[in-house]
Amino acid sequence: MWAWEQDFLEKLPRFPTAKTQRDVAGRHYLTKADLNALYFATYELERPRGWKQPLTVGHYWRAALVVFFNYGVDTGTIFKTAAFHEPILWRHICWLPEPPNGQGKESRYGWLYYRRVKTKKQFYRPMNRVVKVHLKSLRLDSVEPDQPVFDCGSSRPNAQFQRLCTLAGVKTKQDVETGEEKSWVLKDLRKTCATYYDEHMPESSIEILGHSVGGVTYRHYAHRDPLAFKAIMSLPQPTAFTALVHGFDGECPCCRRRFRQA
Numbered sequence: 001m002w003a004w005e006q007d008f009l010e011k012l013p014r015f016p017t018a019k020t021q022r023d024v025a026g027r028h029y030l031t032k033a034d035l036n037a038l039y040f041a042t043y044e045l046e047r048p049r050g051w052k053q054p055l056t057v058g059h060y061w062r063a064a065l066v067v068f069f070n071y072g073v074d075t076g077t078i079f080k081t082a083a084f085h086e087p088i089l090w091r092h093i094c095w096l097p098e099p100p101n102g103q104g105k106e107s108r109y110g111w112l113y114y115r116r117v118k119t120k121k122q123f124y125r126p127m128n129r130v131v132k133v134h135l136k137s138l139r140l141d142s143v144e145p146d147q148p149v150f151d152c153g154s155s156r157p158n159a160q161f162q163r164l165c166t167l168a169g170v171k172t173k174q175d176v177e178t179g180e181e182k183s184w185v186l187k188d189l190r191k192t193c194a195t196y197y198d199e200h201m202p203e204s205s206i207e208i209l210g211h212s213v214g215g216v217t218y219r220h221y222a223h224r225d226p227l228a229f230k231a232i233m234s235l236p237q238p239t240a241f242t243a244l245v246h247g248f249d250g251e252c253p254c255c256r257r258r259f260r261q262a
Contacts, residue, residue, distance in 0.1 A: 029192040039240035041168035043259035048153030062135040072193030180245035204231035
């Protein structure tokens with residue numbers, strides 16, 4: 001206004017165009033029913049061409065879904081598809097209860113180390129029972145410490161994940177603003193993790209997912225490590241994830257029907 005009154009501007013600038021208010025947010029996370037369907041659909045995954053692993057590709061995907069859900073890790077932390085990715089290796093898993101970094105209390109199921117792809121931030125996370133059982137199911141009699149834990153049998157894990165969604169009958173997500181249907185990607189599992197952690201224990205996802213916070217917010221969350229520990233150890237799991245814990249490996253927990261690729 002002052003610039004216009006002093007003749008520095010010939011006319012006042014236009015106000016920005018009003019945007020339509022979005023009353024309903026789009027759903028960008030998978031429900032537990034979706035996760036259950038995805039878990040059991042891993043038994044239907046085809047054997048990749050040239051697959052030489054003693055375990056089926058479904059074994060790795062089931063464990064990967066569990067780790068994605070419990071820690072919200074990046075795709076490159078699970079499946080190395082680029083040179084700069086640092087996937088979880090067998091030496092990153094500690095089966096002992098003592099914390100590897102010497103900080104915090106003991107975890108009866110052991111610890112998992114990983115690093116974020118974008119920020120390179122390091123994490124030492126306690127394993128709960130479901131995570132430990134699934135990682136142990138991938139451990140062979142002899143493994144190299146520097147060998148990656150996961151193998152999806154493809155250089156395009158997102159394409160394989162979308163194939164898994166098709167097998168599971170998971171509907172595509174819809175953009176509320178445009179109405180466009182989009183396929184689920186592995187990054188959505190990170191959003192799914194944050195959603196269920198905040199539902200289970202508010203504010204816990206900030207530390208678990210490694211979100212950057214600053215100023216007043218950072219001071220408010222300065223002592224959130226114990227919160228993350230408690231949240232990880234008590235997070236309610238999708239029903240399918242507990243099947244292996246109860247000894248149902250390769251068969252339906254309800255009817256004991258054997259799965260095709262078990």
